[in-house]
Amino acid sequence: MRILGLALGVICGIVQGAAAFAIEIEDHRHYAGTGERVLRIVSTTDLNVFEPYVTAFQGLRPDVSVDYTVVSSSELHRAMRAGAEFDLAMSSAMDLQFQLANDGFSRPYRSAATEALPDWARWRDLIFAFTTEPAVVVINSARFEGLELPATRQELIAVLRDNPERFSGAVGTYDVRDSGLGYLFATQEDRSSDAYWRLNEVMGRLGPRLYCCSSQMIDDVAQGRLAVAYNVLGSYADDRLAEDRSGRMQILRMQDFSNVMLRTVIVPATAEEIDAAGAMIDMLAGLGLRSQAGDWPLPALSQTGPRESSGFGPIRLGPGLMAYLDPLNRRAFLSEWENAMEQR
Amino acid sequence: MIETRSIGKRLTLLLAGVAALLSVLSWGMVTGLAREGAQRTQDNVLAASVTTIAETLRSEQGEVRLELPYAAFAMLGAISEDRVFYRVTAGDEILTGYDDLPAASPARPGQVVFDIADYRGVAIRMASIARLVLAGEGPVLVTVTVGQTRDGAGAIAAELSWLAAILAVVFFLVAVALSALVARTSLRPLNEIAAAMSRRGPSDLRPLSRPAPADLAPLLSALNRLMDRLRQSIRRSEDFIAEAAHRVRTPLATVRAQAEIALRSAKGDTEKERLRRIIRAVDESSRSAGQLLDHATVAYRTEDLAHDPLDLADLAARTVAAMEPTASMRDILLKLETEPARIAGDAILIENAIRNVLDNAIKYSPEETTVSLRITSAGDEARLTVRDQGPGLGDEPVEALTERFRRGQNTESIVGSGLGLTIAADVLRAHGGRLELGGNKNGRGGACVSLVLPLA
Numbered sequence: 001m002r003i004l005g006l007a008l009g010v011i012c013g014i015v016q017g018a019a020a021f022a023i024e025i026e027d028h029r030h031y032a033g034t035g036e037r038v039l040r041i042v043s044t045t046d047l048n049v050f051e052p053y054v055t056a057f058q059g060l061r062p063d064v065s066v067d068y069t070v071v072s073s074s075e076l077h078r079a080m081r082a083g084a085e086f087d088l089a090m091s092s093a094m095d096l097q098f099q100l101a102n103d104g105f106s107r108p109y110r111s112a113a114t115e116a117l118p119d120w121a122r123w124r125d126l127i128f129a130f131t132t133e134p135a136v137v138v139i140n141s142a143r144f145e146g147l148e149l150p151a152t153r154q155e156l157i158a159v160l161r162d163n164p165e166r167f168s169g170a171v172g173t174y175d176v177r178d179s180g181l182g183y184l185f186a187t188q189e190d191r192s193s194d195a196y197w198r199l200n201e202v203m204g205r206l207g208p209r210l211y212c213c214s215s216q217m218i219d220d221v222a223q224g225r226l227a228v229a230y231n232v233l234g235s236y237a238d239d240r241l242a243e244d245r246s247g248r249m250q251i252l253r254m255q256d257f258s259n260v261m262l263r264t265v266i267v268p269a270t271a272e273e274i275d276a277a278g279a280m281i282d283m284l285a286g287l288g289l290r291s292q293a294g295d296w297p298l299p300a301l302s303q304t305g306p307r308e309s310s311g312f313g314p315i316r317l318g319p320g321l322m323a324y325l326d327p328l329n330r331r332a333f334l335s336e337w338e339n340a341m342e343q344r
Numbered sequence: 345m346i347e348t349r350s351i352g353k354r355l356t357l358l359l360a361g362v363a364a365l366l367s368v369l370s371w372g373m374v375t376g377l378a379r380e381g382a383q384r385t386q387d388n389v390l391a392a393s394v395t396t397i398a399e400t401l402r403s404e405q406g407e408v409r410l411e412l413p414y415a416a417f418a419m420l421g422a423i424s425e426d427r428v429f430y431r432v433t434a435g436d437e438i439l440t441g442y443d444d445l446p447a448a449s450p451a452r453p454g455q456v457v458f459d460i461a462d463y464r465g466v467a468i469r470m471a472s473i474a475r476l477v478l479a480g481e482g483p484v485l486v487t488v489t490v491g492q493t494r495d496g497a498g499a500i501a502a503e504l505s506w507l508a509a510i511l512a513v514v515f516f517l518v519a520v521a522l523s524a525l526v527a528r529t530s531l532r533p534l535n536e537i538a539a540a541m542s543r544r545g546p547s548d549l550r551p552l553s554r555p556a557p558a559d560l561a562p563l564l565s566a567l568n569r570l571m572d573r574l575r576q577s578i579r580r581s582e583d584f585i586a587e588a589a590h591r592v593r594t595p596l597a598t599v600r601a602q603a604e605i606a607l608r609s610a611k612g613d614t615e616k617e618r619l620r621r622i623i624r625a626v627d628e629s630s631r632s633a634g635q636l637l638d639h640a641t642v643a644y645r646t647e648d649l650a651h652d653p654l655d656l657a658d659l660a661a662r663t664v665a666a667m668e669p670t671a672s673m674r675d676i677l678l679k680l681e682t683e684p685a686r687i688a689g690d691a692i693l694i695e696n697a698i699r700n701v702l703d704n705a706i707k708y709s710p711e712e713t714t715v716s717l718r719i720t721s722a723g724d725e726a727r728l729t730v731r732d733q734g735p736g737l738g739d740e741p742v743e744a745l746t747e748r749f750r751r752g753q754n755t756e757s758i759v760g761s762g763l764g765l766t767i768a769a770d771v772l773r774a775h776g777g778r779l780e781l782g783g784n785k786n787g788r789g790g791a792c793v794s795l796v797l798p799l800a
Contacts, residue, residue: 102427104464124425124495191414318421319428323414328432328440332411 023079027070031055035063039276042080043090044073044181045263046215049239049297050090053287057280064276072212073180080105080268087273088280090265092133092233093180095187095321097264101126102322106266109274113282116289121262121301123317128281129262130288131298132314135185136234137252138218143170143227144250152256153195160202160228170227171203172217175210176337182211185231185259187324187333188315193257200340203230208341215240222249233261235298260314263298351534355527356520363519371505371512378504382497383469385423390471391456393420393490397432401486403479408434408486416490424496429463434477434486441489448472448489466493533557537564549575578643586640589633596633600626631703635763638696642767646774650690653800656726657682657719659691663698664717671706671715678702679716685726688800689775697771700764701730701793708734708791724799725777733790737781765793772797 027047031054039057043050047070054066069086071079073093080089080100089106091097100106101123108125121129137156139149143166150156160167174182189196209226211217214236217229222244237251265284267277288301315321323329396416402409410432420428431441446461451474459470470491476483533556540554551568600623607619664678671678687694705715713733720727769779777797 102429104427124427316418316421318418318425320414320418320421322428323412323417326412326440328410329412 023069023071023084024075025069025071029068031058031066031068033058033061033063033065035065037063037273037276038065038067039088039273039280040067040069040086041088041090041280042069042071042076042084042086043088044071044076044092045090045298046070046236049236052295052297053284057283060283061276061279064273064279072178074178077180083270084268085270085272086268087271087277088265089268090263091180092261092263093184094129094262094264094315094317095184095325096180097127097266098123098317098319098321099325100268101266102319105269107269107271107274109267109278109281111278111282113285117285118301120314120317121288127264127266127317128285129264129301129314129317130284131235131263132301133261133263133299134234134253135231135259135261136237137254138221138229138232138237139250139252140221140224140227141248141250142224143167149250149252151252151254153193153199153254154256156228156230156254157195157199157202160199160206164206167206167227169207169209170225171206171230172209172211172220172226172228173203173230174217175212177334178212181214181233181261182231183324183330184261184315184321186337188259189231189257190333192259195256197336197340199230200337204341210341218249224248231259238299239297262301262314262317264317352524352527352531355530356523359523359526360516360520363516363523367512367516367519370515371508374508374511375501375505378508379497379501382500382504383494385500386426386469386492386494386497387458387471389419389423390458390469390490390492391473393417394456394471394473394488397430397488397490398473398475398486401475401477401488403477406480408439408477408479408484410439410486410488412440420490420492424499426493426496427466427468429468429491431489432486433489434479434484439486445489445491446470448487450474453485460494461491463491468492469494469497533560541567549578575647582640582643585636586644589636589640593630593633593637596626596630600630632763635700635767638700638767639763639770642693642696642770642774645690645693646770649693649774651688652691654687654689654691654694656685656687656694656728656797659695660698660717660719660728663695663702667699667702667706670703674706674709675712676706676709677714679714681716681718683719683721685719685721685797686800687726687775687797689797693771693774694797697768697795698728698730700767701795704764705730705732705734705791705793708732710734721799726797726799728795728797730793730795731790735790737791737793768793768795 029047047068050068054068058064058066073091073096076089076091077093077096077100080086081103089097089100106126109128110125114122114125114128117128137150147159147163148155150159160171174185176183176186186196209220211220211229214233217226217232218237218240220226221229222240234251234253237249241249241251265281267274267281271277287296290296290300293300324333393416396413396419397410400410400413412430417428417430420426429442429445431443431445432439444463446459446463448459448470449457449472451457451472453474453476456471456473459472461468461470468491470489472487472489474485474487477486478484537552537554537556537560540552549571551571552564556564603619603622603626607616607623610616610619660680660682664680668678702715702717709715709732715730715732718729718731720729765779765781772779772795775797777795780794780796782792782794
């Protein structure tokens with residue numbers, strides 16, 4: 001179920017009150033339940049990744065139909081601010097989710113399950129995290145033949161710099177202008193590591209290919225179109241690696257620093273099926289605290305520690321996230337990023 | 345006596361009321377301070393945040409530039425989970441942030457001002473700082489405002505207030521307990537005086553000479569004056585009685601002597617009988633007067649009781665000797681069995697007591713009978729038992745028989761004042777002893793009166 005690069009934006013009109021507006025939908029599916037009620041979820045999580053969760057939810061609440069819409073994180077943010085009517089909004093872009101909660105676009109929800117979440121995984125009963133997912137580097141093994149695999153950004157910079165002919169046009173990363181998650185990873189790296197900008201310079205010289213989404217990057221690495229995909233969602237890469245045993249693909253975890261993102265969910269202020277939305281949050285929070293990895297596509301909250309190479313915890317869910325969302329800061333950051341990335 | 349609420353209770357209630365007032369006041373103050381403290385903490389963080397942002401203000405190519413540092417926002421999330429709003433304006437133009445944020449109060453450049461405003465339906469605390477930045481033609485006043493909801497500060501204040509409330513209640517309870525203790529302690533002298541008063545015997549009218557707090561001194565001296573007056577008044581009436589008795593006795597003796605002379609020279613039986621009646625009545629009056637005198641003596645002498653070493657046997661023997669003529673007139677035999685019994689007391693009073701008991705016994709005994717006196721010692725008590733063969737004492741209690749002017753139910757035919765046993769009982773009580781009345785146990789009726797005195 002990959003729409004990805006080929007996917008044409010579907011323009012879908014959603015009428016709310018008198019105002020009509022459009023959202024660009026990447027994917028959509030309706031899981032019919034036995035009853036009248038429909039839980040409308042808008043999410044950045046790919047359908048195939050989230051489907052097991054919907055199935056599990058309908059196992060608990062068979063009467064509730066689930067209407068699942070996949071959009072980009074920035075589209076989700078825009079739609080929420082415009083007052084789109086959904087019962088649950090799930091996104092990998094923590095900063096945008098946080099801003100929605102801060103600005104009053106989400107409604108509080110409290111239950112025993114959310115109380116059980118650790119402090120860093122919720123904020124004001126408005127926003128709840130249920131996964132911790134690291135950003136990783138995915139490489140095509142064939143394209144790295146004969147080279148030592150980089151373990152830090154310094155080494156990655158050196159490898160890319162020393163082999164321009166091999167990597168020219170074969171380096172991919174998020175287009176931070178379009179991708180909310182890409183922007184979050186980039187800004188957090190800017191804050192945490194000075195190697196980020198030097199890496200950007202090096203990538204810029206190689207004519208990088210810019211993507212909207214992790215899955216597309218992973219696809220291109222798997223098919224050999226890319227040698228390196230930088231800042232890919234580790235959870236997606238893990239899932240793909242599990243399916244694809246050809247050995248063409250490898251996941252590298254940077255030892256110097258690693259961003260860990262929290263996938264968060266909010267109940268939008270426009271929600272109507274509060275009860276069903278709450279039940280879904282309870283289920284997700286419960287899964288987030290599971291001790292066994294199980295068969296789930298997304299990692300749990302508690303899985304962070306030992307699997308992370310560095311001691312860096314997840315990105316903090318707090319007002320600091322709003323700093324980079326400020327238009328002035330964003331403009332300054334993007335212009336610097338463009339300067340680094342587009343050197344042709 | 346109309347009993348109003350006790351001083352102890354009143355004092356406790358009053359002190360508890362004061363404690364309650366102080367508890368509420370202290371709770372209110374702590375709550376106020378907690379709110380103030382929490383607010384100041386938030387203000388400090390907000391001030392740090394706006395200052396950090398204002399520090400980044402600069403002018404580039406005639407335009408105001410700034411960046412919003414991550415730390416400026418991150419620090420707001422460090423102390424509480426409050427929602428954050430901000431705005432930066434240059435003159436009238438909004439550079440960035442939430443354009444509908446309420447305006448901050450005007451301030452001098454460089455000074456941080458705080459406001460409380462209502463934004464999107466919630467109360468927020470805002471900090472603002474203004475800075476002059478040279479851009480274009482001239483300086484522009486740039487204002488940085490950062491606002492935060494007040495839930496965190498409110499939660500801290502509420503928590504501290506709750507804590508203060510618990511402490512206030514504890515304080516109150518401790519204060520009440522202490523109040524009760526204080527009330528009891530401060531009333532102790534009063535209670536002690538009351539206890540000392542109620543412990544006193546019925547005729548103890550000595551002044552109270554115990555130490556008392558200054559507050560109680562007037563009460564004590566008033567009480568002592570009252571007792572003094574009472575004692576004097578009793579003394580006066582006793583004196584009066586003694587005086588009266590004495591004055592009556594002398595003329596009675598003259599009347600008796602004249603009557604006896606008249607009897608001797610009387611011829612007719614009726615006349616003789618009449619004279620004998622006169623003599624008997626005079627005798628009785630004289631006896632009563634003597635007893636009244638005895639009673640007054642007892643009342644007088646017990647006030648300042650002597651503690652001379654005495655032998656009860658001596659006193660008994662002396663009394664028996666004195667009473668012998670009276671007894672032999674009616675052919676009554678006085679039998680005395682003694683053993684030495686050392687006691688301490690007033691010889692006159694004890695003789696008085698023995699005489700009154702013996703006099704009673706002789707008076708109520710039929711002619712040609714025996715009245716026996718026997719002294720025994722048992723433990724630390726000496727006992728003088730007087731037995732007669734008269735009609736006995738009936739079955740009235742000792743208290744009733746020793747009441748003043750009270751006579752037994754079976755004494756109609758015999759003249760008497762009812763003072764005899766009262767005098768004896770008073771004397772014995774003053775000496776720390778008692779009068780015991782009982783039936784004669786040898787099966788022939790009669791009375792058995794025991795004078796019990798502590799051995800020296």
